[in-house]
Amino acid sequence: RSGASDNSAFSLETDPDQKLLGQTTGKVALIGDSQMQNVAGIGNKLGKLYPEAKRLAKHSSHAGDFSYGNKYHRNFIETVSGASKVIFSLGGHPRTKGADVKSLIDIVKQHAIENVEIIWIGAPPATAPHPKARVNYTKQNNWNIKYNKRKSKNENVIRPVVETMGVKFINPYNYISYEECENNAQTNVSKDGIHMSISQGKKFI
Numbered sequence: 001r002s003g004a005s006d007n008s009a010f011s012l013e014t015d016p017d018q019k020l021l022g023q024t025t026g027k028v029a030l031i032g033d034s035q036m037q038n039v040a041g042i043g044n045k046l047g048k049l050y051p052e053a054k055r056l057a058k059h060s061s062h063a064g065d066f067s068y069g070n071k072y073h074r075n076f077i078e079t080v081s082g083a084s085k086v087i088f089s090l091g092g093h094p095r096t097k098g099a100d101v102k103s104l105i106d107i108v109k110q111h112a113i114e115n116v117e118i119i120w121i122g123a124p125p126a127t128a129p130h131p132k133a134r135v136n137y138t139k140q141n142n143w144n145i146k147y148n149k150r151k152s153k154n155e156n157v158i159r160p161v162v163e164t165m166g167v168k169f170i171n172p173y174n175y176i177s178y179e180e181c182e183n184n185a186q187t188n189v190s191k192d193g194i195h196m197s198i199s200q201g202k203k204f205i
């Protein structure tokens with residue numbers, strides 16, 4: 001799905017190849033950085049789909065922050081314990097490491113139910129800055145540098161670990177075209193250059 005028109009029509013909810021949605025019995029846990037918070041598109045939409053879910057979403061966090069001995073480790077275990085489905089939206093932080101990704105999946109498998117369904121959503125693409133944003137995290141002349149770094153992190157650091165461990169990986173870059181990111185002022189992919197907008201979250205999920 002490389003064309004902009006195909007991407008804009010795509011929805012994880014209706015694509016038969018995806019298992020992100022569907023009926024879930026039992027506890028759902030939503031884990032992530034600021035992308036999983038209610039003010040961002042991914043977290044907002046997932047929160048509406050799973051209103052009873054337990055959520056742990058920390059601004060500017062990376063996988064290592066939730067791993068053993070680190071600041072959110074205890075909260076992480078409490079959130080995923082007994083879960084039948086765990087959805088991550090995590091990976092945009094530059095300090096994200098494959099070993100930490102593996103550690104989080106191991107912890108989930110230890111503390112959730114035996115056949116827990118785990119889904120990992122990588123970082124959404126960086127975009128050109130939005131002219132109406134109070135704060136932008138990208139600049140017009142070099143936003144594509146951040147775009148490429150986040151894309152590489154998704155494909156070369158997170159995906160290999162996640163898929164090797166039998167976990168579903170969803171890369172938002174596969175569903176939002178470069179042209180849509182470049183024309184963010186018109187497409188409203190991101191509200192500030194890195195966080196998926198509420199409107200884009202509705203299209204994506």
